[in-house]
Amino acid sequence: MSYFSDIYNGIKTLLTGMSVTGKYFLTSRKGAITQQYPDNRDTLKMFERFRGEVVMPHDENNEHQCTGCQKCELACPNGSIEIIWDRGIDEATGKKKKFIDKHVYHLGLCTMCGLCIEACPTDAIVWAQNYENSTYDRTQLTKVLNRPGSKVKAGVED
Amino acid sequence: METTAVKSNFKSEEYFINMGPQHPATHGVLRLLLTIDGEIIKKVEPDLGYIHRSIEKMCERDSYQQIVHLTDRMDYLSSHINNEAVCLTVENALQLEIPDRVQVIRTILSELTRIASHCLWWGVMGMDVGALTTYFYGFRDREMINDIFEETCGARLTMNYNIPGGLMFDIHPNFVKRTKEFITHFKTKLPEYDTLLTGNIIFQKRTKGVGILSKEDAISFGASGPVGRASGYSCDVRKHHPYSAYDRVTFNEALKTEGDTFARYQVRIQEMWESMAIIEQLIDNIPEGEHKVATNAVIKLPKGEFYQKVETARGELGVYIISTGTKNPYRVKFRSPGFSNLSLLNHIAVGGKIGDLVASMATLDLVIPDIDR
Ligand code: SF4
Ligand code: SF4
Numbered sequence: 001m002s003y004f005s006d007i008y009n010g011i012k013t014l015l016t017g018m019s020v021t022g023k024y025f026l027t028s029r030k031g032a033i034t035q036q037y038p039d040n041r042d043t044l045k046m047f048e049r050f051r052g053e054v055v056m057p058h059d060e061n062n063e064h065q066c067t068g069c070q071k072c073e074l075a076c077p078n079g080s081i082e083i084i085w086d087r088g089i090d091e092a093t094g095k096k097k098k099f100i101d102k103h104v105y106h107l108g109l110c111t112m113c114g115l116c117i118e119a120c121p122t123d124a125i126v127w128a129q130n131y132e133n134s135t136y137d138r139t140q141l142t143k144v145l146n147r148p149g150s151k152v153k154a155g156v157e158d
Numbered sequence: 159m160e161t162t163a164v165k166s167n168f169k170s171e172e173y174f175i176n177m178g179p180q181h182p183a184t185h186g187v188l189r190l191l192l193t194i195d196g197e198i199i200k201k202v203e204p205d206l207g208y209i210h211r212s213i214e215k216m217c218e219r220d221s222y223q224q225i226v227h228l229t230d231r232m233d234y235l236s237s238h239i240n241n242e243a244v245c246l247t248v249e250n251a252l253q254l255e256i257p258d259r260v261q262v263i264r265t266i267l268s269e270l271t272r273i274a275s276h277c278l279w280w281g282v283m284g285m286d287v288g289a290l291t292t293y294f295y296g297f298r299d300r301e302m303i304n305d306i307f308e309e310t311c312g313a314r315l316t317m318n319y320n321i322p323g324g325l326m327f328d329i330h331p332n333f334v335k336r337t338k339e340f341i342t343h344f345k346t347k348l349p350e351y352d353t354l355l356t357g358n359i360i361f362q363k364r365t366k367g368v369g370i371l372s373k374e375d376a377i378s379f380g381a382s383g384p385v386g387r388a389s390g391y392s393c394d395v396r397k398h399h400p401y402s403a404y405d406r407v408t409f410n411e412a413l414k415t416e417g418d419t420f421a422r423y424q425v426r427i428q429e430m431w432e433s434m435a436i437i438e439q440l441i442d443n444i445p446e447g448e449h450k451v452a453t454n455a456v457i458k459l460p461k462g463e464f465y466q467k468v469e470t471a472r473g474e475l476g477v478y479i480i481s482t483g484t485k486n487p488y489r490v491k492f493r494s495p496g497f498s499n500l501s502l503l504n505h506i507a508v509g510g511k512i513g514d515l516v517a518s519m520a521t522l523d524l525v526i527p528d529i530d531r
Contacts, residue, residue, distance in 0.1 A: 013357050014360075016353055017357075020354050033298050049330065051312045077224035077227060114326060115224065115318075127312065
C-alpha cells in the first residue's frame, strides 16, 4: 500500500514544485533577469563606485594632480604600483622638488582593494568603471597612468 | 548445490577511489580519498592544500590595513564578515570607540552577506541532489544583494569595505531603498524555496536520516554555525558573544535537534528568515554620524595577544593576532569554520552510500579557500 502512496506523494510534490516553475515559464517575458551581454555593451552601465581599474584623470591642459609622494605605492599590499620619480626645480618657488616621472600600474597584479585611492592625499587617482580587462598578452596590463608630456597641476601639494 | 558454492566463494573487496580535486560536488579543489566496499563508504580522507596561498604568513608581511583585503579571499562568500572580524580585532586592541552608524551598517551588510551565501548554498544544494532548477532561483535572489554591494562597496564579492576604524566610505544614497526592496522581494520568494525543494519527497528521502551528527560529536569535532546548530548545539556567536549591533536586535537562534542533513538544511532556511528580521529592525534607523574614526596612517598594535570571533555564514571565525608592538603582526591565526566542519565528514559519512556523502557534504557548505587559506 505504501508503495502506491509513495508514488502518489512523489507525483504530488513534483507537481507542487512544477507549479512554481510553470508560473515563471508563463510569465518569463516580463520578468527576464538575464542580460544579453555582449550585445548590450552600449547600454550596460556599471555602478559609479565599481572598481574596474585605477586611472589618473587629466584635465584639458594635460595636467594631473599626482605629486609623486609615493603614498599609494606604500599602501598597496602587492606592489601593483611603482612610482618612478625625479627631482626638479619648482618654477614658482625656485626650490628643489620631487616630480613624478612615471606612475606605473600593474593591472594584472591589482586586487582591487582600493587602498591606494584611499591613501592618495591629492585624489590624483580614481576608479574607472571599465569591466573588460582581458588581453591576449599580460604585458598589456602594465600601464603608465600619467600621460606622456603631462605635468602636475600648479598648486597641488601633498 | 553449485549456486551455494558460488555464493560462499563470493567475496567483496575494499578499494579506493578519488573524489575530486575537481569533482563538481566538492565545490572546489577538495580531494576526498574514499575507501569503499561496493557502494558502502568505509573511510573518507580529505586531502587538502590544493589552493593554499599562505594567507596567514602573508599577514605577517602586511600592515593592519592590508591584512583586511586578504581575508576576502578566505571564505569568499562571507567576505564582508571576514573583513569585519579582522577590523574588530584591531579596533579592540587599539581600544577605539566605533560610531554607532558603523556598527549598524556593518551588521546590515553582514546579514545581507549571510543571506547571499545561503541563497547560493541553497541553489547548489539542490543541484547536488539532482534538482538543477534551484540553482537559477538561488542566483536570481543573490544577484539583488550583489547589486547592493556593488553600488555601496564597489565590488560584488571581494568588497574590502571595512577598514580598521570604520568603513572605507559612507553608504550609497540608494542603499536603504535597495535593501528594503530586496527584503520585500525576498519575503515573497523564500516561500517558493520551500515549495520547490523542501517539500519534495525525493529530496526528503535523500536527506532525512542521512549523515547524522549527535550533539556530543558536534561539540567534540568543533562544529559551528548551522552544522552545530542542526545538532542542537547552541553556538551562535551573535547570541552568546554579541559584537557590532547584534546586542540591540532580537532574533531567534535557529536550532534543530535531529542532526541529519535535512535538519542542517532547515536551519539555513530558518536563518535566512532571521537575517531578514535583523535587517528590518536596523534598516529604518541607521544612526547619523561619521563613517569612520581617524586612525594613524601606520597602525601599531600594543604588545600582546588579541582574539575576536564572529559568526560567518559557515560558523565561527576566530582571528588571533600576536603583536610585538610593531606595524606588522608577529603572527596571525584564523580559526576557520570550514576546517572544523570538514573534519567531521568522515564521521558522518561512514556506513552510508556515496550519494549520501554528496548530500551530507552539500549541507556542510564547504568553501575550500576557507579550509586551505
Ligand atoms: S587597488 Fe589595491 S592592489 Fe590595486 S593598485 Fe591599489 S592598492 Fe594596489
Ligand atoms: S597618485 Fe597620489 S599617492 Fe600616488 S604618488 Fe601620486 S599623489 Fe602620491
